[in-house]
Amino acid sequence: MAVYKRHYRPYGGELTSNWTRFAIIPRYALQDIFKSRIFTGFMLACFIPFLVAGTLIYFINNPIARGLIGLQGESPFNVDNNFFFNVMKFQGSLAFLLTAWVGPGLVSPDLNNGALPLYLCRPFSRVEYVLGKMSVLFFLLSLIMWVPDLTLFGLQAELAGHGWFGSNLHIAKAIFLGSLLWILVLSLLSLALSAWVKWKLAASGLMFAVFFVLAGFGEAFNGVMRTYWGHTLNLVFLVNEVWADLFDVPVLVRTSRRMMENPVFQSVPTGVAWMVLLGVCAICLLLLNRRLRAREVVR
Amino acid sequence: MRAVIELDHLQVDLGRRTILKSLTGSLNGRAIGLLGPNGAGKSTLINALLGFHAPTSGTARIFGRDIRTDIQSLRRMIGYMPENDSFIADMSGVRFVRYMAELSGLPPEAALERAHEAFFYVGLGEARYRKVGGYSLGMKQLAKLAQAIAHGPKLLFLDEPTNGLDPPARARMLQLIREIRDAEEMHIVLSSHLLRDVEECCDEVIILKDGQIAGISNLEEERRTNRKFLELETAGETRAFAEAFEKLGCDCAVFNNGKMRIILPDGIEIRELYAIAADQNVQIRRMNYRKDSLEDIFLKAMEPVGGQSNGRI
Numbered sequence: 298m299a300v301y302k303r304h305y306r307p308y309g310g311e312l313t314s315n316w317t318r319f320a321i322i323p324r325y326a327l328q329d330i331f332k333s334r335i336f337t338g339f340m341l342a343c344f345i346p347f348l349v350a351g352t353l354i355y356f357i358n359n360p361i362a363r364g365l366i367g368l369q370g371e372s373p374f375n376v377d378n379n380f381f382f383n384v385m386k387f388q389g390s391l392a393f394l395l396t397a398w399v400g401p402g403l404v405s406p407d408l409n410n411g412a413l414p415l416y417l418c419r420p421f422s423r424v425e426y427v428l429g430k431m432s433v434l435f436f437l438l439s440l441i442m443w444v445p446d447l448t449l450f451g452l453q454a455e456l457a458g459h460g461w462f463g464s465n466l467h468i469a470k471a472i473f474l475g476s477l478l479w480i481l482v483l484s485l486l487s488l489a490l491s492a493w494v495k496w497k498l499a500a501s502g503l504m505f506a507v508f509f510v511l512a513g514f515g516e517a518f519n520g521v522m523r524t525y526w527g528h529t530l531n532l533v534f535l536v537n538e539v540w541a542d543l544f545d546v547p548v549l550v551r552t553s554r555r556m557m558e559n560p561v562f563q564s565v566p567t568g569v570a571w572m573v574l575l576g577v578c579a580i581c582l583l584l585l586n587r588r589l590r591a592r593e594v595v596r
Numbered sequence: 597m598r599a600v601i602e603l604d605h606l607q608v609d610l611g612r613r614t615i616l617k618s619l620t621g622s623l624n625g626r627a628i629g630l631l632g633p634n635g636a637g638k639s640t641l642i643n644a645l646l647g648f649h650a651p652t653s654g655t656a657r658i659f660g661r662d663i664r665t666d667i668q669s670l671r672r673m674i675g676y677m678p679e680n681d682s683f684i685a686d687m688s689g690v691r692f693v694r695y696m697a698e699l700s701g702l703p704p705e706a707a708l709e710r711a712h713e714a715f716f717y718v719g720l721g722e723a724r725y726r727k728v729g730g731y732s733l734g735m736k737q738l739a740k741l742a743q744a745i746a747h748g749p750k751l752l753f754l755d756e757p758t759n760g761l762d763p764p765a766r767a768r769m770l771q772l773i774r775e776i777r778d779a780e781e782m783h784i785v786l787s788s789h790l791l792r793d794v795e796e797c798c799d800e801v802i803i804l805k806d807g808q809i810a811g812i813s814n815l816e817e818e819r820r821t822n823r824k825f826l827e828l829e830t831a832g833e834t835r836a837f838a839e840a841f842e843k844l845g846c847d848c849a850v851f852n853n854g855k856m857r858i859i860l861p862d863g864i865e866i867r868e869l870y871a872i873a874a875d876q877n878v879q880i881r882r883m884n885y886r887k888d889s890l891e892d893i894f895l896k897a898m899e900p901v902g903g904q905s906n907g908r909i
Contacts, residue, residue, distance in 0.1 A: 305717055308710060308748030309780045312672070312701035321698045329686065410729075411682040415743065418646050418676040419699045420668050589647040 322429030343391045347445035350384045357393040358456035376453045381468050382544040392438045400487025403430045408495050434484035443476035471543035483492030485581035492588040525563040535570040542567040599624050600783045605654030605800045608644050615640045617807040625800025627777040630787040633806035638787045642753050679756040685729030688753035692728050693743045700747035714742040734765035773797045795890040803897040808880045811897035827886050829855040832878035840872045
């Protein structure tokens with residue numbers, strides 16, 4: 298029917314399947330996000346560590362290439378668990394910045410404009426809504442974390458040969474698990490904060506506050522109480538601790554005996570770090586459950 | 597005929613307050629008006645039917661499907677236009693409606709086609725590429741209507757659709773609702789506290805008061821069967837005057853200040869009325885033909901009565 302004919306026509310065509318419907322949200326959200334040239338530029342910049350690390354892996358494994366640029370002898374460092382741990386730490390910081398940029402814009406506009414009843418009056422549940430919004434962050438953060446890191450791992454395995462892949466499989470596991478944990482924490486936290494603050498800029502600011510102000514409180518607590526439990530308020534420290542455990546590297550490099558004896562320079566048990574991070578995720582889910590409703594009930 | 601909406605002792609508590617108190621009734625109209633003063637529970641009833649508020653006890657059925665167990669499948673058949681601002685500000689109108697149609701299950705191409713159609717249908721065709729956030733209030737209401745009908749629902753919930761509209765925009769909205777009703781492709785539930793809106797668009801009405809059903813009335817039937825009655829203002833002895841009419845077979849009601857309502861059966865002429873008035877020495881000072889309006893039905897339902905009516909007026 299021509300669109301200019303003003304006549305209501307019922308729809309009798311086919312419908313999409315239920316399980317594919319949550320993918321509509323990320324499709325629309327990603328189209329909107331990539332409309333911004335600045336964001337697209339930032340996203341491209343996030344691949345710089347990957348390119349640098351890839352170049353390093355190539356030179357480390359190729360003495361001829363090293364010779365061509367004037368580097369003689371043995372490689373100054375190895376591509377091992379420490380190498381991947383440091384690459385991941387750098388990409389983790391970029392993932393945080395990306396989440397602070399994108400995350401709050403996913404939920405807060407819907408709440409500000411009262412759009413939730415429009416989503417939820419359709420055959421579309423709150424779980425699908427949260428999954429849809431989370432999948433936007435999961436896709437973007439995966440692109441800058443575990444996807445390039447596993448590609449680097451594959452490149453190293455290919456270039457190193459001689460059973461390197463088999464003997465270092467735990468690195469791949471650490472990359473994937475560590476990235477998933479960080480992506481989960483970042484996405485849930487940004488969605489929960491934006492659901493409660495509603496204002497996009499304030500939600501971004503609150504995200505920085507949760508990571509840095511809380512960490513500052515924790516360190517102050519450690520300093521005053523001569524303990525290390527203040528680290529539990531420092532989410533970055535905790536995730537580094539979990540990553541260090543997964544990659545089997547020391548989380549804190551203590552250079553003196555005085556530092557070793559100082560409780561402030563002790564790390565919390567890895568199990569506690571896992572529990573706190575998963576606890577943060579659970580709290581975020583509770584907050585989202587309270588907030589993401591078609592109708593608010595004033596009690 | 598299967599009922600559009602059946603309320604089966606539906607009770608909804610929000611916090612510690614009981615908002616809907618064991619509602620029971622059956623609604624069959626093509627366009628059902630949901631009337632009641634502010635705070636009567638109209639929006640809560642719509643929210644419960646949409647599955648936003650879980651019933652505390654009892655249930656409701658839409659087209660025979662239980663809202664407790666079949667809400668996902670029911671939502672495929674429902675379009676909803678909320679009372680408050682509900683949109684995605686950063687999207688163009690047509691993209692917003694397409695997005696909503698896709699969420700309702702339409703494939704992307706069909707959703708785009710339907711979004712364009714819906715925008716032309718509601719009369720916003722020329723503004724469909726503008727951002728929804730920049731629309732006027734009337735345009736936002738029309739955009740909300742477009743998103744509610746784009747996926748071709750079987751039942752359309754309209755929550756205060758004329759809120760905040762100027763007279764021409766209100767007339768346009770009511771015209772659209774009547775067109776949708778007359779197309780007979782979907783049923784409509786229109787919630788409003790404006791009697792005229794409901795009277796103009798609906799053929800059945802449910803009146804809520806303090807979370808209870810104050811009355812259900814089939815307006816179409818009322819319009820068909822409602823006999824015209826005479827409203828008189830008289831001076832003199834009205835009791836004997838009324839008795840004389842009743843002897844003629846007229847239904848007669850006497851009010852204060854000499855006001856009377858008389859339903860004339862077939863065959864009784866007005867001049868007989870004058871003759872009786874002359875015999876009884878009663879002066880007729882004013883005489884009007886009237887019909888029961890929705891306002892009368894509403895006011896009757898709002899009268900304080902003992903207990904819950906839950907019945908048809």
